[in-house]
Amino acid sequence: MKLKEIVEILSLKPLVPSAGLEREVSGGYVGDLLSDVMANAGEGNIWITLQTHVNIVAVAVFKNLSAIVTVNGRMPDADTMEKAAEENIPILLTGKSAFETAGKLYQILNAKGIQD
């Protein structure tokens, strides 16, 4: 499923204009502990987190994640956005909680047969 569709359905706000949304999403992962995400997130996953500092971009790059969603309206730091633009990683903002966001995303992916 395309990231673009998910962004529309969940009303996520893309914060990195140069990072395109035409990428494929393979699933999702929720976590605020970076080493846990490094161990357990899957390639192409959307990563839902409340972390906002610059190291989240490196995690997304090394894990080949499709996007980072920052929850609870938490705005990433300026250097995080800069790095994300450099590395072509979409960061998507939502005012909703991680629980709501993950629940919704799961539903969408499940309906598409991506997550069972």
Added chain:
Amino acid sequence: MKAKIDRTYEGSFHIVGGDFSRAGEASTELKTILLRMGMDEEIVRRVAIATFEAEMNIMIYATAGILRYTITPEEIRVVAEDMGPGIEDIELAMQEGYSTAPDWVREMGWGAGMGLPNMKKNSDVFRIESVVGEGTTVEMTIRLGDCGEESR
């Protein structure tokens, strides 16, 4: 896809703690080098993750160190060496969930106690040596052999 490596390639990066916005630069550069050589993506992913965790630990616990890589036709070897405080109980440090990360590091999402286990999991051979007061050396080897799973 199998990369054709005809000789040994070596290089190193200096890791300096403090500026977390630069964390991951060494690992990113190594990743770029490996991809340019035509290395298998899964191998590159494993090297990058293991190297990034090692880089982070140097930044957090040792403030400075050096990361050396060696690429041969058989394997990729990454050695992360620092002159930090050392680790008193390595067995304990290797346990998933054990961490002495300070609060300011935890606030950034580090300190799950999963870095060393991640390094080990992504390596075919993992070695760690540490002397309290002198420093820590982590050596990670990822094999490039055709034997795939067998070699892990």
